Amino acid sequence: MPLVCPVPIPFSRPIRLGVLISGGGTTLANFVEQIAAGSLSAEIALVIASRGDCVGVGRARQAGLRCEVVERKSFAGAAEFSQAVFALCREARVDLVTLAGFLSLIEIPGDFQYRVMNIHPALIPAFCGPGFYGHKVHEAVLARGARVSGCTIHFADNDYDHGPIITQVAVDVHDDDTADTLAARVFAAECRAYPEAIRLYAEGRLEIQGNRVSRSGFPA
Template sequence: MLKMAVLLSGSGRTLDNFHERIEEGSLSASIEVVISNVQDALGLTKAENYGYPAYYGVNNEAINQIIANFDVDIICLAGYLKLYTPPARLQRAVLNIHPSLIPAFCGDGFYGSRVHRAVKAKGCTVSGCTVHFANEVYDEGPIILQKSVALDYDDEPSDIASRVFDAECEAFPEAINRVDELGIDFFWKRSGK
């Protein structure tokens, strides 16, 4: 079982998903701490209500000082909207979920609704999500898992976002379970990075 730190910037929908799946026994992990770079993020309130230690960390240094007080194996970026630099011992243990099938619609500036608007503008008939390890470059770390969703010609960006988020709710816990099963090094070696 992996011990997680969860970083978020907003409402905590992914935190909700993690919590529900841990409770039902389908996610082999425990949440040790939740940290937000937004002081009044709804996700912090949710974390407190779930009984998790919840903190505000203004930047990487502050976040890493908080993490140093907890025994964690991995850090999950759950709607965390800044480039994160982990402490050295967790450099290869940061997981992120991106709302497209990497390498499409990814990199600096591609997040949230921006991705879904770009998918719509291109006329894509498939989108999805990618769970990957994060490194110092947006969306370039080793891929753990991808899930695709079919799109209709008349889907609006909000429809695409809804379908992709449903896929994310399945993909992120599944990816964490795979990391627990296969180990972090498996994915870095597989990618040759």
């Protein structure tokens, strides 16, 4: 398979992010904090919410970010919905789209291939796919008796929780865990892993061959 380098030359400016949300916007808030602290060289060019009533809309606007609501129910199908989402991303000159608890399936156009990342609160391929989101993931992990969970950051494609994996962070499952306590530890791992994946992308250090992602030619 051919080797693909999504960013052949590192960005010489802060990378422009599009952040897609459907819920509380906690990942968005983490990005804002990381950027303010100087640990992530990025700017949030656009926030898109798939629900007008989600808490993340208020968070985005309170932070002074451009936030557009594109509700899935307003469109006949995924194709039309996706066209509206990516038209806004193009207009805002977004370099990288980051799915941050975005629950609607989108179809990724050719000019955004390997320019869309997703985070999932488990170790893909376990506990992923349709119906596995938010606390449902952590409840399933506990119900199965798994001893390890974690988070996965991957390039998104047109299937749920699919596409080449960039990085994974494992989190131990404790005997006395609830979905809430496990979620808190997994989210702490997400707060480190997602910005790091964005940094690697912006530095041009990610190479893709099939389903395998390497960092500057070395296994990630």
